[in-house]
Amino acid sequence: MRVFRHLLYQGIVNLGRNKWAQVFTVSAVTFVAFLAGLFLLLLFNFNLAVRSTQDGIQYQVYWQSGYSMDEINSQWNDIRTWEIESIRTYTPDEALQGLVDSMSGDYDPGHLSKNNPLPATAVVEFSLDTEQGEDLAQEILSRLEQLSGVERVSYNPMQMDMARTWLAVTSKVFWPLIAFMFLITGLVVANTLKLNQINRRDEVEILSLVGASSIYIKFPLLITGALQGLIGGVFSVLLLKTVHLLIKDILNFPPIWVSIEFLPPLYTGIFVAALVGVGIMSSFLTGKDQVRQV
Amino acid sequence: MINVRYLSHSFGRYWALKNITFSLEKGDFLFLTGPSGAGKTTLMRLLHGSLPLQRGAAAIAGFDLKNLAPRKRYLLRRQVAIVFQDFKILPDRSVWDNVALPLIVRGMVKNQVQKRVRAVLRGLSLDRKSWCLCREISGGEQQRVAVARAVVVNPKVLLADEPTGNLDKKLSVQLMEVFRQFHVHGTTVVFATHNEELIRSQSGAKVLALKDGSIAGANWSLEETGV
Numbered sequence: 001m002r003v004f005r006h007l008l009y010q011g012i013v014n015l016g017r018n019k020w021a022q023v024f025t026v027s028a029v030t031f032v033a034f035l036a037g038l039f040l041l042l043l044f045n046f047n048l049a050v051r052s053t054q055d056g057i058q059y060q061v062y063w064q065s066g067y068s069m070d071e072i073n074s075q076w077n078d079i080r081t082w083e084i085e086s087i088r089t090y091t092p093d094e095a096l097q098g099l100v101d102s103m104s105g106d107y108d109p110g111h112l113s114k115n116n117p118l119p120a121t122a123v124v125e126f127s128l129d130t131e132q133g134e135d136l137a138q139e140i141l142s143r144l145e146q147l148s149g150v151e152r153v154s155y156n157p158m159q160m161d162m163a164r165t166w167l168a169v170t171s172k173v174f175w176p177l178i179a180f181m182f183l184i185t186g187l188v189v190a191n192t193l194k195l196n197q198i199n200r201r202d203e204v205e206i207l208s209l210v211g212a213s214s215i216y217i218k219f220p221l222l223i224t225g226a227l228q229g230l231i232g233g234v235f236s237v238l239l240l241k242t243v244h245l246l247i248k249d250i251l252n253f254p255p256i257w258v259s260i261e262f263l264p265p266l267y268t269g270i271f272v273a274a275l276v277g278v279g280i281m282s283s284f285l286t287g288k289d290q291v292r293q294v
Numbered sequence: 295m296i297n298v299r300y301l302s303h304s305f306g307r308y309w310a311l312k313n314i315t316f317s318l319e320k321g322d323f324l325f326l327t328g329p330s331g332a333g334k335t336t337l338m339r340l341l342h343g344s345l346p347l348q349r350g351a352a353a354i355a356g357f358d359l360k361n362l363a364p365r366k367r368y369l370l371r372r373q374v375a376i377v378f379q380d381f382k383i384l385p386d387r388s389v390w391d392n393v394a395l396p397l398i399v400r401g402m403v404k405n406q407v408q409k410r411v412r413a414v415l416r417g418l419s420l421d422r423k424s425w426c427l428c429r430e431i432s433g434g435e436q437q438r439v440a441v442a443r444a445v446v447v448n449p450k451v452l453l454a455d456e457p458t459g460n461l462d463k464k465l466s467v468q469l470m471e472v473f474r475q476f477h478v479h480g481t482t483v484v485f486a487t488h489n490e491e492l493i494r495s496q497s498g499a500k501v502l503a504l505k506d507g508s509i510a511g512a513n514w515s516l517e518e519t520g521v
Contacts, residue, residue, distance in 0.1 A: 003401045017386060206382050209344070210396035210443065211372040214365055292364065 011223020029232025229279025233272035
């Protein structure tokens, strides 16, 4: 435990050695991470904006006029158990009342109420997500069309197309782009930290020559790398938050009305944790190389 | 304590050591001598595990160097200390920190570290420089720091590669006295030097002369030592 505490302390103290080299390293990590974070923030907000088109996709279902309401009610209850967000139902009488309400008020539907020509309808609303995607939309459509008494199902093809397009963009561009961005950030940060730790090659050599075990040499390096990643990560998030405060309402005017959101805490946590991980990994590889050479 | 058989080592096509064979008992004092490029430093580095064995065999302080895994090398270095020509000390740490380093890596408690470091620094007239950074002291003082760091652990074998190279005559004699004290207490010492005066001052010491990587002469019979 005493040795562990000593090594932990050494890892922290190492940050105070070669102060300018540390300042430059942490600055480089901060700015690279900030650029990556900015990119992530833009993608996140773009995703939010486009996803709003995926929500509230509607199928409007029309039953044959005069079809048994008992049967239709039973079908509505069945639909409510499907993977949908909501269903709004209209009996022929409700539809007629709606029509009257939408008129100027002096319209008398008396002649229609005895022989109502309007069919029963339902508006089935659901959203597409990347996991189920197009399959769900198709499945709901075909199930609705197969219900007995259903005359037709209508929907907005443009909205469906938008949703389908975004699903394709998400799976083929969005996630690969984020993965690629993390890879580039990881490589730049890892190389920056590695260059910083190469400065400590002499110390590693001397520790090895006086009988320090491999763990003894590598552990403080890992702590230093983790701290460099953590400090760079926290600074980059602070910088990102500052920039967010400056630009959050930049698009919040008519007719766009888009307020830029900050990354959720989970994303921010993963972002900083990834930088700490890169710091540990690059320190581990550098330490391994250096120990092997002496 | 040290048993070297048919040891050869090359750097590319250049053979730095050729068929070196000798052995030393516990408490022996060996002067390794020869001109620059004779192979003294290469032999020291091989014995310290800093270079891999290519040909031949060597055992030191109970460690078979041929079969010593890299991850176990630190165990050898806890028994075999070395003083390098170029000191290999940490310039941005204090004299005290440099000398205490081998004790700290062994996990020794603070009181014992302080006791040992203080005694060794006093023995090498470095006690007044304890808290100076090593980059701020003279070359001769840095050399003594390197020696202090090696002897502070009471090693079974002490390898010293030209440790008096940067010292004046008075300090060289003082340093020799430190090595002699360790030798008296049973430490096996291998001391590489050009300085014939030093060799003459240590009566009873063995001398092995190297030239162009081969043994050019010895003041004891190599066969007698069981090789």
